[in-house]
Amino acid sequence: MTTPASIGAETAPDRRERAAAAPAVAGGRFEALRQFFSLRSLRTRLVLGVLAIDLAAAALTGAVIVLKARTATKLEIASSMQLAEQVVSDSIRLLQDAPAPLLLKSIDLHFQSIRHVKIEVADAAGRPVLSALNPDARARQEAPDAPAWFSFLIAPPIEVQNFPVVIRGESIGVVTIRSEPSDEIGEAWNYAYALIVTTFCLNIIVLGALFLFFGRVLAPLPRLVAGLKDLEIKNYAVRLLRPSLVELATITDHFNKAAEALSAAHDANRSLTRKLLTAQDDERRRTALELHDEAGACLFALEVNATSILNMARRLPDGAHISERAQDVVALVETVQGINRRVLDRLRPMALGQIPLKQCLIKLLVDLDGGEGGPAIDQAIGDLRPSYGPLVDLTIYRCVQEGLLNAIRHAHANRITIALNERDEPGLSSIAISIRDDGIGLRQPLRAGVGLSGMRERVEALSGSFEIKAAPGGVVLAIALPLDRAEAQGEAPDSPTFS
Amino acid sequence: MTSVLIVDDHSMVLQGCRRVLADMGIEHVYEATTVVSGYRAFLRHHPDVVIADLTFQGDDLGGLSLIRRIASSDRKARILVLSMHNDPAIVSRALESGALSYVLKDMSSSEFSTAFEKVQLGEPHLSHRLAMQVAMLRAKGDDSATKDLTSREVQILSLLGKGNSYDKIAAKLGISYKTVTNACSSIRAKLKINTLAELIRFAIYNDPGRGS
Numbered sequence: 001m002t003t004p005a006s007i008g009a010e011t012a013p014d015r016r017e018r019a020a021a022a023p024a025v026a027g028g029r030f031e032a033l034r035q036f037f038s039l040r041s042l043r044t045r046l047v048l049g050v051l052a053i054d055l056a057a058a059a060l061t062g063a064v065i066v067l068k069a070r071t072a073t074k075l076e077i078a079s080s081m082q083l084a085e086q087v088v089s090d091s092i093r094l095l096q097d098a099p100a101p102l103l104l105k106s107i108d109l110h111f112q113s114i115r116h117v118k119i120e121v122a123d124a125a126g127r128p129v130l131s132a133l134n135p136d137a138r139a140r141q142e143a144p145d146a147p148a149w150f151s152f153l154i155a156p157p158i159e160v161q162n163f164p165v166v167i168r169g170e171s172i173g174v175v176t177i178r179s180e181p182s183d184e185i186g187e188a189w190n191y192a193y194a195l196i197v198t199t200f201c202l203n204i205i206v207l208g209a210l211f212l213f214f215g216r217v218l219a220p221l222p223r224l225v226a227g228l229k230d231l232e233i234k235n236y237a238v239r240l241l242r243p244s245l246v247e248l249a250t251i252t253d254h255f256n257k258a259a260e261a262l263s264a265a266h267d268a269n270r271s272l273t274r275k276l277l278t279a280q281d282d283e284r285r286r287t288a289l290e291l292h293d294e295a296g297a298c299l300f301a302l303e304v305n306a307t308s309i310l311n312m313a314r315r316l317p318d319g320a321h322i323s324e325r326a327q328d329v330v331a332l333v334e335t336v337q338g339i340n341r342r343v344l345d346r347l348r349p350m351a352l353g354q355i356p357l358k359q360c361l362i363k364l365l366v367d368l369d370g371g372e373g374g375p376a377i378d379q380a381i382g383d384l385r386p387s388y389g390p391l392v393d394l395t396i397y398r399c400v401q402e403g404l405l406n407a408i409r410h411a412h413a414n415r416i417t418i419a420l421n422e423r424d425e426p427g428l429s430s431i432a433i434s435i436r437d438d439g440i441g442l443r444q445p446l447r448a449g450v451g452l453s454g455m456r457e458r459v460e461a462l463s464g465s466f467e468i469k470a471a472p473g474g475v476v477l478a479i480a481l482p483l484d485r486a487e488a489q490g491e492a493p494d495s496p497t498f499s
Numbered sequence: 500m501t502s503v504l505i506v507d508d509h510s511m512v513l514q515g516c517r518r519v520l521a522d523m524g525i526e527h528v529y530e531a532t533t534v535v536s537g538y539r540a541f542l543r544h545h546p547d548v549v550i551a552d553l554t555f556q557g558d559d560l561g562g563l564s565l566i567r568r569i570a571s572s573d574r575k576a577r578i579l580v581l582s583m584h585n586d587p588a589i590v591s592r593a594l595e596s597g598a599l600s601y602v603l604k605d606m607s608s609s610e611f612s613t614a615f616e617k618v619q620l621g622e623p624h625l626s627h628r629l630a631m632q633v634a635m636l637r638a639k640g641d642d643s644a645t646k647d648l649t650s651r652e653v654q655i656l657s658l659l660g661k662g663n664s665y666d667k668i669a670a671k672l673g674i675s676y677k678t679v680t681n682a683c684s685s686i687r688a689k690l691k692i693n694t695l696a697e698l699i700r701f702a703i704y705n706d707p708g709r710g711s
Contacts, residue, residue, distance in 0.1 A: 292554075292583050293509075293554060293583065294509075296583035296604050296605060297507075297509035297511050297512045297583075297604065298511055299604070299605060300511070300512055300515055300581075300604040300605065301509075301511035301512060301514060301515035302515075303515075303605075303607065303608055304515035304516070304518050304519050304608045304611075305515065305518055307519075307607070307608040307609070308518045308519070308521075308522055308608075311522055330607075334607065337605035338605075340605065341585070341605060349586075350583075350584060350585075350586065351584065351586035351588060351589055353559075354559050354560050354584070354586075354589060355560075355586065355588045355589055355592065359588040359636070360586070360588065362588075362636060363586055363587055363588055363632075363636055366587075366632070366635040366636055369635075376651070
């Protein structure tokens with residue numbers, strides 16, 4: 001239960017929270033987005049992890065592709081060069097008898113079909129000999145261009161070999177064989193390119209799927225957080241849905257059990273406090289009744305008799321000493337009567353349960369209004385039932401009393417406004433009390449009197465809410481008391497008569 | 500010879516009352532200890548004065564119904580309530596039911612004697628303190644025109660109705676002249692009254708401090 005100091009402690013963050021509330025709403029969407037992509041989010045981390053593995057795999061695959069392509073190209077080029085050499089030397093040998101220009105053209109023509117090499121034929125004078133072949137065909141033979149970096153990674157060193165064409169001892173030209181890896185590289189690029197595109201698309205799909213999947217898997221976590229927050233603000237009715245994942249399901253099961261246990265403990269606590277209050281109230285009422293009816297009657301008789309003695313003694317010729325004693329007895333009785341009245345006032349407002357609650361409250365307001373330069377009290381007390389049962393009646397009475405006294409003593413207010421109404425909502429009716437002052441506001445730390453914190457206990461034991469908060473130009477004490485229908489009928493030991 | 504009926508369920512109170520009455524020279528006293536027997540005794544003896552408690556064993560404020568029954572059977576019945584209940588709302592109810600006076604059991608017996616003498620003559624009597632409380636309660640609690648007034652304003656209005664000047668009101672209440680004038684303009688605003696003359700007229704005919 002709350003101690004006076006803790007009311008103040010609650011109030012300070014309360015205010016700060018409210019001050020921060022406005023920008024938080026505006027930035028709420030941004031905040032959610034930020035949190036969503038934050039590196040601290042488990043989901044983002046999981047996706048980033050998968051992405052890292054993907055990238056490593058891609059790098060490895062790339063390296064392997066490059067290595068394989070390099071070897072393959074080197075082998076291809078070597079074999080092509082060998083073939084070209086063979087073909088050139090064969091051609092030269094076979095075509096010894098042919099006229100020189102024809103020979104050269106024929107060689108050129110032959111070699112266009114050999115892949116991975118480039119043959120240049122030049123006559124004796126060094127002019128290039130071109131066969132009749134369509135230059136387009138030459139162009140077509142060239143494979144699609146690989147990007148320069150790719151060629152650079154793969155290309156073996158260019159090999160060049162010159163074959164002098166010697167016929168009958170006479171050199172008629174030169175055949176230059178140049179290794180030409182670009183088409184091979186192009187092929188490798190084609191292959192790599194297709195692979196990159198496919199794996200990229202595939203990975204995007206996988207990552208997207210994972211992102212959604214993690215989102216669904218981790219969805220219970222924010223719900224768990226919300227649930228814990230609920231428990232924090234004493235909303236013990238909160239229960240979580242059971243997620244399909246075993247691990248999270250275990251957590252939510254235990255959460256629900258813990259919430260249930262807390263709720264049960266809270267209920268037990270409340271019913272105990274309620275019993276305690278009822279017992280205390282009953283005891284006080286019995287004591288008060290005894291003092292009111294019995295002691296009051298006896299003191300009356302005592303005073304009357306003492307006064308009678310006093311009057312008789314005064315008439316006696318030598319009754320001075322008797323009247324003196326009698327006077328003392330009268331004075332003593334009056335003192336005891338005064339004490340009796342004060343104890344009664346402290347114990348319990350005797351009119352409560354005897355006359356309608358509203359009249360008791362108005363009497364209270366009249367007593368407290370404007371006394372000794374205190375603040376004026378404005379009241380707006382709506383229609384109330386004559387009684388809500390002894391426990392609720394006394395709670396309402398004490399709340400109003402302590403709330404007003406608190407405002408009068410500590411707020412330095414000019415005006416206190418009290419509103420008290422019964423609220424009837426379907427299935428639940430309640431008493432709403434609001435006491436607003438125009439005083440100095442909440443002091444930090446707030447010192448709630450013993451009376452007020454006692455009221456908080458009472459109100460909470462009756463499942464009500466009790467709130468002290470700063471309001472524009474003062475403080476508002478807001479109390480809500482739910483009404484138990486059965487109890488509101490006034491089926492109580494001191495069932496009011498209202499005759 | 501004045502006859503008195505005392506209805507109280509405490510023998511000590513009965514005895515005490517008899518003592519006071521004896522001191523006043525009244526010996527003709529009837530007693531009853533329940534509401535029913537009290538009413539019967541009243542019908543049989545028709546006493547000049549009835550002294551009644553409000554609280555009876557197992558019947559809180561049962562005295563109120565006794566007062567009502569007596570008052571309705573005899574409009575001229577002179578009833579004095581002697582009770583421990585000091586709540587003005589209860590006092591008010593007792594007076595509404597037909598009591599002429601209300602005395603608290605823990606007031607001095609001289610107060611009781613004074614009240615009894617008044618009642619005997621058929622005049623109402625209420626101690627100053629109780630009268631004030633009842634008046635305040637009525638001013639605040641009733642849905643009357645004056646319910647919005649503060650207790651200070653009620654006091655001022657009441658004094659105004661009795662013909663006091665602002666100076667006198669200020670002196671009587673121990674407040675400044677300025678406070679009185681401010682209160683009067685506040686009262687006028689609340690009652691929607693424009694002039695001082697109208698305000699005084701209102702105070703005379705609606706004296707919120709007139710009590711019972």
